[in-house]
Amino acid sequence: MRSCLPDYELVAPANLREALALMAGEPGAWKPFAGGTDLMVLLEAGKLPHKRFLSLWHLRELKGIEVSPTAVTLGALTTYTEVLRHPVLQQEFPCLCQGARETGGVATQNRGTLGGNIANASPAADSPPALLVYDAELELVSATGSRWVPYRGFHSSYKQMDLRPNELIARIRLPRVGRPRRHYYRKVGTRKAQAISKVVFAGVAEVEGGVVRDVRIALGSVAPTVLRCAKTEAVLRGHPTVESTVAAAQAALAGEIAPIDDFRSTAKYRRRVSLNLLAVFLQSCLGTVEQGPGPEPWYGA
Amino acid sequence: MCDERHKVNVTCRVNGREYTLCVFPLMRLLDVLREELRLTGTKEGCGEGECGACSVLIDGELVNSCLVPALQVNGAEITTIEGIADGDRLHTVQEAFIEAGGAQCGICTPGMILAAVSLLGRMPEPSEEDMRAGLAGNLCRCTGYMKIFEAVARVCQKTGTKVNA
């Protein structure tokens, strides 16, 4: 059933300071409202229990993409469209761009924000695996100050995160590495656009002479939160990408993920696809497979 | 004045005309257009961002009006299907949809046309893949899409260059 509109408030603070002051004045009373692509769906379904919202959409302090020699810093209100159009992100953080391209359709990409995607805290969200493999850091701000935290570890359990009721996500910082890396991103859903992931995989690696110097792997839709797969990475680091390493890494990954059956897919399918995508990623590190969609996953029993 | 509890004033331009409305801040732009302004060309399909029937342009960018709260269009310039023709002269995209048979029941058509206008504004010569990506958020239960793509391709052939919103 649809929600009763007179029950809801949405106010537009003039600037970030005013927004934070409102949040500090009544902790927990005001919830942020960015592009609304998650919140409006809940409103329409009559599933938006919270009643008072602060519109962030016009706050300049939370917009824009800044490039410095050491990092790219994105305002929390950065939309998928802005991510897609940014030349430095295309060049150095292609997994994030690929995730943005495969999120919803154009209209959703024009309104959906990275801050909203993070704070919505869905384990099936598409940009978090990319943010995890790029070692993103988040700036959390409140009326009393700001703190930077690694994005890795931000989601503590299903829909839980290290964000206080008086805090907003202000910015997302991606360190620039300056060395060539292999990037692989693959979202597996029912169709290319407008579909939520059954499995989403992101990986970056530095490979030298067939040996994995450094590697980062993250998956979505396979655990209660998006997951950085440290154990799998450890198995790979310093090893050549030969068949036995791939098998050992797959075994490690199988132990790290905990997929479930739900209306979108089954645990079995998710597990199989995750291991296949890891193999495709590792092949792509050797240069035998182009970065991008790669071959179709394995569909057998 | 707007003094009903929790209602707010919202001022925006729709198809070139300025309006000041007194509405609930979370009222969907879709309902503002259809109920308050009686611009019923914008359709509702799903009401949850999936189908694109409610697509309009805000400051030139394609959005699903079912997901935009009224408060957030304060100060914005909105273009709906009613606003793209030039008086009696149809927009080239509208003409192309007629010529190619790109509409059947018509429910998806206003949104589809705005998505096409937005695509051609960004990319005057889209590849087939660009077309598919540009219209991927707009679902059609009737045409099977081929005639819609044909319509978009026709516009490109006709104008050769940029198509304006």
Ligand SMILES: Cc1cc2nc3c(=O)[nH]c(=O)nc-3n(C[C@H](O)[C@H](O)[C@H](O)COP(=O)(O)OP(=O)(O)OC[C@H]3O[C@@H](n4cnc5c(N)ncnc54)[C@H](O)[C@@H]3O)c2cc1C
């Ligand atoms: C048709 C459709 C398709 C979609 N497809 C995808 C998809 O393919 N992949 C995907 O991952 N998602 C998808 N989504 C979900 C959604 O678009 C994204 O999660 C989007 O990034 C949310 O951003 P928003 O600004 O719209 O968030 P909002 O709806 O405004 O907010 C979402 C949550 O984040 C909180 N929040 C927002 N900004 C901040 C901030 N700066 N600080 C703290 N909290 C904040 C809000 O309080 C709320 O809890 C889809 C949605 C729709 C409607």
Ligand code: FES
């Ligand atoms: S009615 Fe808005 S997207 Fe379907």
Ligand code: FES
């Ligand atoms: S013409 Fe009927 S839905 Fe497209």
